[in-house]
Amino acid sequence: xxxxxxxxxxxxxxxxxxxxxxxxxxxxxxxxxxxxxxxxxxxxxxxxxxxxxxxxxxxxxxxxxxxxxxxxxxxxxxxxxxxxxxxxxxxxxxxxxxxxxxxxxxxxxxxxxxxxxxxxxxxxxxxxxxxxxxxxxxxxxxxxxxxxxxxxxxxxxxxxxxxxxxxxxxxxxxxxxxxxxxxxxxxxxxxxxxxxxxxxxxxxxxxxxxxxxxxxxxxxxxxxxxxxxxxxxxxxxxxxxxxxxxxxxxxxxxxxxxxxxxxxxxxxxxxxxxxxxxxxxxxxxxxxxxxxxxxxxxxxxxxxxxxxxxxxxxxxxxxxxxxxxxxx
Amino acid sequence: xxxxxxxxxxxxxxxxxxxxxxxxxxxxxxxxxxxxxxxxxxxxxxxxxxxxxxxxxxxxxxxxxxxxxxxxxxxxxxxxxxxxxxxxxxxxxxxxxxxxxxxxxxxxxxxxxxxxxxxxxxxxxxxxxxxxxxxxxxxxxxxxxxxxxxxxxxxxxxxxxxxxxxxxxxxxxxxxxxxxxxxxxxxxxxxxxxxxxxxxxxxxxxxxxxxxxxxxxxxxxxxxxxxxxxxxxxxxxxxxxxxxxxxxxxxxxxxxxxxxxxxxxxxxxxxxxxxxxxxxxxxxxxxxxxxxxxxxxxxxxxxxxxxxxxxxxxxxxxxxxxxxxxxx
Numbered sequence: 305x306x307x308x309x310x311x312x313x314x315x316x317x318x319x320x321x322x323x324x325x326x327x328x329x330x331x332x333x334x335x336x337x338x339x340x341x342x343x344x345x346x347x348x349x350x351x352x353x354x355x356x357x358x359x360x361x362x363x364x365x366x367x368x369x370x371x372x373x374x375x376x377x378x379x380x381x382x383x384x385x386x387x388x389x390x391x392x393x394x395x396x397x398x399x400x401x402x403x404x405x406x407x408x409x410x411x412x413x414x415x416x417x418x419x420x421x422x423x424x425x426x427x428x429x430x431x432x433x434x435x436x437x438x439x440x441x442x443x444x445x446x447x448x449x450x451x452x453x454x455x456x457x458x459x460x461x462x463x464x465x466x467x468x469x470x471x472x473x474x475x476x477x478x479x480x481x482x483x484x485x486x487x488x489x490x491x492x493x494x495x496x497x498x499x500x501x502x503x504x505x506x507x508x509x510x511x512x513x514x515x516x517x518x519x520x521x522x523x524x525x526x527x528x529x530x531x532x533x534x535x536x537x538x539x540x541x542x543x544x545x546x547x548x549x550x551x552x553x554x555x556x557x558x559x560x561x562x563x564x565x566x567x568x569x570x571x572x573x574x575x576x577x578x579x580x581x582x583x584x585x586x587x588x589x590x591x592x593x594x595x596x597x598x599x600x601x602x603x604x605x606x607x608x609x610x611x612x613x614x615x616x617x618x619x620x621x622x623x624x625x626x627x628x629x630x631x632x
Numbered sequence: 633x634x635x636x637x638x639x640x641x642x643x644x645x646x647x648x649x650x651x652x653x654x655x656x657x658x659x660x661x662x663x664x665x666x667x668x669x670x671x672x673x674x675x676x677x678x679x680x681x682x683x684x685x686x687x688x689x690x691x692x693x694x695x696x697x698x699x700x701x702x703x704x705x706x707x708x709x710x711x712x713x714x715x716x717x718x719x720x721x722x723x724x725x726x727x728x729x730x731x732x733x734x735x736x737x738x739x740x741x742x743x744x745x746x747x748x749x750x751x752x753x754x755x756x757x758x759x760x761x762x763x764x765x766x767x768x769x770x771x772x773x774x775x776x777x778x779x780x781x782x783x784x785x786x787x788x789x790x791x792x793x794x795x796x797x798x799x800x801x802x803x804x805x806x807x808x809x810x811x812x813x814x815x816x817x818x819x820x821x822x823x824x825x826x827x828x829x830x831x832x833x834x835x836x837x838x839x840x841x842x843x844x845x846x847x848x849x850x851x852x853x854x855x856x857x858x859x860x861x862x863x864x865x866x867x868x869x870x871x872x873x874x875x876x877x878x879x880x881x882x883x884x885x886x887x888x889x890x891x892x893x894x895x896x897x898x899x900x901x902x903x904x905x906x907x908x909x910x911x912x913x914x915x916x917x918x919x920x921x922x923x924x925x926x927x928x929x930x931x932x933x934x935x936x937x938x939x940x941x942x943x944x945x946x947x948x949x950x951x952x953x954x955x956x957x958x959x960x
Binding site: 366481 | 649650653679680682683684686688689691692694791794795797798802808809858862864865867870871873877880
């Protein structure tokens with residue numbers, strides 16, 4: 305049987321509590337692949353993770369061949385020869401925290417983890433960053449991971465695509481599978497652009513069915529603010545849905561999906577993205593190589609929205625450079 | 633495509649947060665079956681469940697054809713024509729609560745739900761009780777569900793079987809799939825009997841490999857107390873593992889598993905179980921009909937342990953009769 309070694313940070317959190325089960329049930333790496341799982345979190349959380357491991361033991365997960373627990377000070381063990389890393393843990397934005405404080409806290413976390421990936425993981429390791437701000441956290445990690453190609457680092461925007469697909473399906477009163485060609489551009493943030501201009505419903509352009517100005521003024525902000533709306537309703541941030549998207553993203557990366565999906569990768573210049581930032585776009589694999597699906601056209605309005613999100617990412621990059629976590 | 637209508641109580645809780653995803657992904661009713669899901673909880677929790685429904689919308693669950701939210705005062709809608717009910721919600725044992733208070737709180741809940749199942753669900757509805765004390769809650773529900781055969785009610789003990797299998801596998805240093813013929817008898821409580829005396833490892837009797845008195849004094853109490861140990865480690869009760877077992881149990885019921893599994897059903901007299909209680913034993917389906925697998929022998933020690941658990945169930949029954957939730 306095949307075997308994969310996987311590390312997951314933020315293992316004591318709510319996203320991990322769901323994601324670990326998806327991984328252990330075979331949904332990510334396949335039902336023919338055993339998983340050696342390394343759970344990582346800050347020292348204070350480790351006793352609770354021991355309880356989670358007891359639950360895993362009690363769950364008859366026959367693909368889970370081994371589980372170990374590591375503090376974030378033991379990345380040499382946690383990342384040793386791993387094939388895949390889920391970087392889920394991030395410092396949360398607490399009340400009263402400045403944006404700069406947030407970038408500083410996370411800059412240190414993702415610099416350290418990037419360095420450890422470069423030092424200990426397999427050179428073929430694939431890394432999915434879920435912890436926010438995920439694009440910039442991903443940029444920091446890949447910049448410090450020596451000997452690992454930058455295009456093996458990904459930041460998650462598939463949750464945004466799922467959110468957008470559902471809302472368009474609802475507006476068109478069709479099942480979600482009837483919505484196609486809908487992808488997220490830019491940053492996983494309130495500036496993201498869910499590109500309704502190329503989206504199709506039952507192979508017809510959405511903009512031939514729904515009013516374009518309504519989509520701009522209602523649909524786009526709804527997707528941009530969906531995370532906040534979930535927090536308001538649940539009293540805590542998206543967990544199960546984030547885990548679902550993370551599992552699907554990792555599965556698409558691992559299985560080299562030939563169908564495009566939304567994910568953020570280091571800019572290759574497609575869709576006029578500036579160099580040196582991690583941007584979302586449709587992405588797919590062909591002949592064993594991942595690449596941006598670059599066949600969509602954008603009108604001036606769409607281009608302006610995408611550009612706005614690029615600008616935000618450039619600002620995040622500048623802030624992180626000023627904090628010393630990236631070279632210019 | 634096939635379709636099933638499913639109600640789930642305690643929908644705002646941690647077990648439900650996992651179980652709902654298993655149901656919606658097709659793990660319970662099959663990957664060819666759409667699910668119409670009814671989420672039930674106390675009124676105070678419903679706003680939070682709206683957040684959960686937003687997450688379901690955002691999760692691209694293509695088998696989930698509809699979701700609705702109901703208060704526990706609207707069981708006429710929630711249980712209307714359902715095919716399957718997960719009764720997960722129960723009143724928790726709070727600090728300082730007497731056992732009688734707990735039985736009283738839950739007696740009312742499960743009497744009401746049993747009556748509503750009888751009044752509104754399909755006569756073919758299958759019900760799995762997860763909320764504790766699950767055996768007696770199940771007994772109350774089935775006793776009040778007019779027109780629904782008693783053998784369509786089940787209480788969950790598969791989690792105990794999973795726990796026991798893992799520990800024996802660990803002791804024998806084999807994968808968990810090498811442990812067979814291991815089943816739970818009696819109550820889902822600290823009196824349960826995980827029957828190591830018939831269990832086999834690689835088709836050899838466990839008691840020919842491990843010391844029997846050690847199994848009695850160490851293994852049995854460990855399984856009986858496992859739930860408490862998880863609570864101590866996690867700071868909260870088993871959720872993901874309970875959901876995993878609930879999904880597996882429901883799948884075995886729905887697909888009419890021909891392989892025995894641990895589950896509690898109303899006593900048929902097998903293994904000397906007294907009438908009128910809901911007891912765990914190995915259970916399987918043959919020719920479309922569920923039945924206790926009655927081919928195991930028990931020595932005097934095993935019989936005494938099983939009898940002790942029966943006695944506890946009889947006491948719970950007496951207490952519930954005294955409270956007016958059951959006829960004598």
